[in-house]
Amino acid sequence: MILQLSEEEAEKFIEKVDFIKSDGLVPMIAQDASSDKVLTQAFMNREALKLTLTTGKMHYWSRKRKKIWLKGETSGHHSLVQNVILDCDNDALLFTIQQIGVCCHTGNQTCFHKPMIPEKEKNLDARILERIFEVIKDRIKNPRSDSYISKITAKGEDAVLQKIGEEATELILAVKSQASEAVAYEATDLIFHMLTLFAQRNMELKEIFKELERRHLQKTQRS
Secondary structure (H helix, E strand, C coil): CCCCCCCHHHHHHHCCCCCCEEEEEEEEEECCCCCCCEEEEEEEECCCEEHHHHEEEEEEECCCCCCCCEECCCCCEEEEEEEEEEEECCCCCCEEEEEECCCCCCCCCCCCCCCCCCCCCCCCCCCCCCHHHHHHHHHCCCCCCCCCCHHHHHHCCCHHHHHHHHHHHHHHHHCCCCHHHHEEHHHHHHHHHHHHHHHHHHCCHHHHEEEEEEEEHHHHHHH
């Protein structure tokens, strides 16, 4: 769920932040909520922080250009806010975000891509669903001419339902043909369009998680 505060709520949080120590700026770190990777480090002034909290999209203060800039303003690679955490001295911020596209201007997923000792690639987990879901919701809310999601949802719910039916059939055929790679591919297509349907109907993934937990508890309590 994207964090988006009212102006009153944003001001209440901003009052806690110490901008004096760094001459009107506060350093911040953006961390990927889906992978825990640190994506970038930047600075905010009071206005950039307020815009971030009220729009749900990361805004920074450019010390070089002396102006506020919206992350993804030209690339479309927005950083969607999920949470913000103040440090112990109230003079630094940690944001957990869902990143649309890559974060770094170099084309890398993170600005921190030069380790002294090569890192092992971390295994992905179910949080990738949350990241994709947030991107889908953004493409519906802010349509783009080059976005498949924007195009199919603009056709209405029946178009998405038709795709779900097609992908379910293709998954069954892949299973029957015993093509393991095709099974994963078609299952991914099916899940993707199910996420699209949920976003289109303004539903949240937690509704599925709650139902899964309810069924799990119901079954385990019986045994």
